Amino acid sequence: MNHLIVNKGYQPIDSLNNPDNGQKWSLWRKLLLGLSPSDYFRQVLRNPFNWVLGLIFAIGLPVIIYRYATGLGGVMHASYDYPWGLFLGFGLFCMVPLSASGFLLGTTVELFGHKKFKPILRLALLNGLLGYFFAVVYLLVDLGCPWRLYYPMFVSWGTAAVLFLVGWHVATYLSVQIMEVSEAFFEWVNWPTAKKFIHSGTIGLTVAGIILSTLHQGALGTLLCYAPGKVHPLWYSQEFLWIFYLCSSVFAGICMVIAVSTVVEKTMSWRCGSEFLDNLGPITIGLAKGATMALVTYLVIKIIGIIHDNEWAYLTTGWGTWFMLEIGLGVILPIILFSIGIRKNSVWLVRFTAFLTILGLMMNRLNTALITFNWDLYQEIPHPLEAVITVTIFALFITVYRFILYRLPILYTWKTVSEEELVSIADLDSTQTQQAAVLVDTAGKESLGPA
């Protein structure tokens, strides 16, 4: 994408009005990033990554159709001993902790008032929203009767079930996150009243996010408390599994923000605002500090878990080696690397470590939900088509993610009329400036295009 933009001296849309003629951008032009349709499609074809995505969809979408036509049995092993596969193991158990970013950064910026992290707040919120949304998409593939997704809400209540809590919380939290991200959307479509309305409820939404996240991140772990004996004792803990899950979601969410911001900075710097780009280094280091604290806490409570259930003997078995590998690569090594990165102020070491931590987290979730499940029975490798669908949905996740980042003011600041106006009238004398400022104040973000 960069090439063409650079060639044409392209300026991405970042304001209500076209700076060339002062006209409002039409929605159509906004969707096309300010390009003409032919230019836009030339760009799409030019980007090799789009071809990769296209290839994945060309293979994956027919497989998804096949899944709905033949039932789950067509794409899974239809195992009674392994009822859950990659759709839940990856789609729910990994995506949800990696999407904790929204509530974490929301808490940091809005609740504790650490404005330093504000440039990355919207990215964290969007990452949370999309992660949860796509966890639900994975669910829609995995559920035997996806058309009954709303049953636990409106048809039949199993209130004693942990999954009931997960279902309700994911649904409510998804709505909360839609509201949080909608501020950016309202700026983009120019609905200042709606933005103001949502903005007035920021603190309420943030606190709701904390409550819901505490409970459902933990509840995901508690789901496996229904299967004592099936999950390997080293990964199982009746008392602490929920807090292991909650604590690890903290560093998972933070690392996901570091990882995504890295990708964004490398692949779409044209879309990043200066506030984002200039502050990303210190923000990344700051995030790494938070992640390190969560990692250390997690390591401590994991050790407490082993002591509490007296599981030392298992550590000498093959499963024990696997467990120590997970802790070593996913927790201890990240703690060391993060510490070095923070001390040396090395953004790149921190970024590398964030990716490593994400892999470690995924290893943990897949281990508890899939790999060590039925550890004393037999192991089952997921069906290849299951992997194809999982990758396809993840590609869809990336596509939607990129589509939104290209357009909504997530990485850049939406230039409201007030700023443009102030710039354009900066030369005018002071009385006029004051009048204009008053005008802008009262009209908020209304269109007062330069005359």
Next chain:
Amino acid sequence: MRRISRRGFFKVTAAGSSALAISSTKKAFGMKEFKGYPDSMGVLVDLTRCIGCRTCEAACNKEHGLPEPEIPFDDFSVFDQVFHDGKRKRRTSDSAYTVVNRYDDTSSGAPVYRKIQCNHCNEPACLTSCFVNAYTKTKEGAVIYNPDVCVGCRMCMVACPFRIPAYSYHSALHPQIIKCNFCYDTRLKKGKPPACVEACPQEALTFGHRKTLIKIAHERIRSDPDKYVDHVYGETEVGGTSWMYLSSVPFDQVGFDTSLQHHPILDNTKSFLGFVPMVLGIWPAMFMGFHLLSTRGKEETEKKVSENK
């Protein structure tokens, strides 16, 4: 301002408290223990009497109109079938509610046969883990399933400590959980024993009140202590089951999970579920407090700074 009358106040309060009573089910917060319905029925399976004739399998298949199996019920080669590198014997499936397996390497030297089916727990994990209440434990002791509300999450299959529920994965439009229902609709409701029990030629299966069956089981052990292992499997496992077993060889030699907990699976989640209302109650005030403590001073300074500009 409209005054609230005394009558109106009571109306609102009554409505509120009844709503609360409905929403907080006894399962989650109320009763500490559920020992099963007093008149729950059950079946005692005496492995020492089973000869592996598979009559029960055939009777079950007929009773529930299940598809005819590839290998007929009088073909005993099925006992040699193993799956997953010999790690797994036959199990219940979407076309078999019950299955008999033969175990050769037992301490008695002779092969031992074991029938498996849903054990109809007193406090079933499938039921308590189901988020749409698709399962019901009837007062007669059966654990029955309602496919009309099932979403197909398969949590019950994960939760079942006996690995019993199967799923019709190959149905695109009507996939559902498939498991033994104790012949609830056709027999148990009318006080009749299930088809498999009625068909057993060896009286290996005894149908009766669960309480009576426990007495019978212990009486058999007492009268012939050399023959039986001194344990009634299912009396206390996962809080007790309606189907119970007697064996002449240690239970772990014939495929039973002897490491199961002796309290309901639901108990494992109670401490977390008890934490939920506390989070809902405490977190809002706590985090609003954090917010006020950490931002109040800052906002004022920020205001001053902007005013000075």
